[in-house]
Amino acid sequence: MTTPVPGLDGDEEILWRSLVELLLRLPRILDEYFDREAKVSMSDYSVLVALSEAPAGELRMGELAETTALSRSRTTRVVDDLIRRSLVTRRKCEQDGRGALAALTPQGLAVLTAAYPGHLARVRSLVLDHITRSEMRTMTQALSRVLTALREDTAGD
Known part of the structure; x- marks a missing residue:
């Protein structure tokens, strides 16, 4: 018998949909x-x-x-x-x-x-210009944990 997976709460739903988009x-x-x-x-x-x-x-x-x-x-x-x-x-x-x-x-x-110069300009204008250094550090820490889990999950592929 499998354990039911809980649904997403409001904050989780907003984060997930934003990430997917x-x-x-x-x-x-x-x-x-x-x-x-x-x-x-x-x-x-x-x-x-x-x-x-x-x-x-x-x-x-x-x-x-x-x-x-x-x-x-x-x-x-x-x-x-x-x-x-x-x-x-x-x-x-x-x-x-x-x-x-x-x-x-x-x-x-x-x-x-x-x-490279055009790519760098787009990275800045599309992403980096919209977040603070503090947010960057927090996002980097969170994404690092997610990427570690993804790499472990796909290690056998």
Whole structure:
């Protein structure tokens, strides 16, 4: 017999609905910017950022998926598209021969560098300009706990 799950109270309902709307609205707005201004998708940009921050500008495909929070199949599709556009390369991992490494190309870094100022402006205008430093710290702490739980929940995937 399962234990019934209690319904959401008023504050929980407002928070949950606001979070769902944010999760749906913000990526669409950012994707529209990236598509229009930078000619890359938000997923493309996330992969380029992850590679730019990695040692030697490269990551194993599994690590890239984990870093970007994209599924492995989605990561493969994004990397394949970036390879076609000469923004990323992929090669077999020399250590074990099984895995593949994705690497940022100079063209990929140029696209990332060009997209960054506009992305930063949108992050500020859409999110950061609307919350105080104190709220930022509180939100960061709360989101960190939620993300830890989500990562643990999906660790076996």
